Amino acid sequence: MFPAPAPEIRERMLAAYAQACEGLHLASPPDARVWGYQGRTLSGPARECWLRLVSEPDEKAGGKLWDGPLLARRALPASVRRPALLRVHGWSANGWSYRAELYDRITAPVVSVCPVLDDDPVLPETWWTDISDTLDTVPTAREAVREEYIRRVVPQYTGHTVGEIQWTTAHGDFHWANLAGPELAVLDWEGWGTAPYGFDAATLYVYALQAPATAARVRQALAHILDDTAARIAELTVCAQVLQAAERTDFLAALAEPVRHHLAARESWAV
Template structure:
């Protein structure tokens, strides 16, 4: 829960400090990329869907993912054109080490803002590719957004982020192969 926000400017820079509530929640994975299938109750999945659906509707001017980045990185790292982007509000860093269970807890909110529709669901799905049962469960929980034309940009953006960072971040390097395979199967190409 957000308790306080303080904005200030100094020396031509704008700053924001946000004070959030401390939690003792246990994260589902130490790595953003899921390596095992967690045993999460159905209630957790239902709460997760409700949380992301509600978040997507929240009005904001904050930006989680910049359009300029999307239009540059997606073609460069995936070989796909971007096309039209539909926007929604997203957590922006929605992966397994930012989720707690068995009671749903969502951590690490400093990057929330506007992103392509289905961005959080796409990130959670792609970061689950090493755990096929959970990847299928994510797909099932978020089929209402992931199986829409608007979700294409979100998936491609997450793929571009993974591939761009694969040479410098170990968990992205491990995820790069499955992401490239996913791009090939779903979109027919990678860069």
């Protein structure tokens, strides 16, 4: 999904990836690996499975992102379309903690190699039906988006107020690089938890603003969510997230201007 990181990170992660394969008794081809943002994760095929390695400094390991996939395996219903987490192997070395996660390998590719769309993908009608059905919820105490954050960044970056928030459970990172097609599967469950109603649908829509035909298709397919007044805060939150991160995150930089145009066109949001 992302370019290889700096050499020192690349060498450390490749060594850890080899150790993960050894610890799980796997073999993985060296030319079929996928880097996460700034080298935090490294993934690739391993036999008939998919191996994902995540790393954090020892002092930051644990918590919401670290435990998300394991808790998702226990809590989410089978109706949520996702690759099954089969095994987990963890260790610490030289100030870094590592967790290797072995998943069922899905055959469908991700819809986009970048979280933000820059052109319109060709997806079957069944995919759009399935995406609507996937936005299910389960009770959880995990937080995907904190209320304090919402009440701070939405006025700061959008100029809109935040009233009462209707909370639900969300994937939390429901963008186009975490969705497979033409057979739908939802990847990367490390950040799931409570968020404003409609947060996943709003993420999918906002991250498609540079591909207008697909953005319109998202609004059509998820109208029962996005047209609900309760989803206003979710959409504002996603817009605020983009504008806040645009200067430090390359793939969001080009999305900032479409987001500003979108906000200007939605003055009816003002309350």
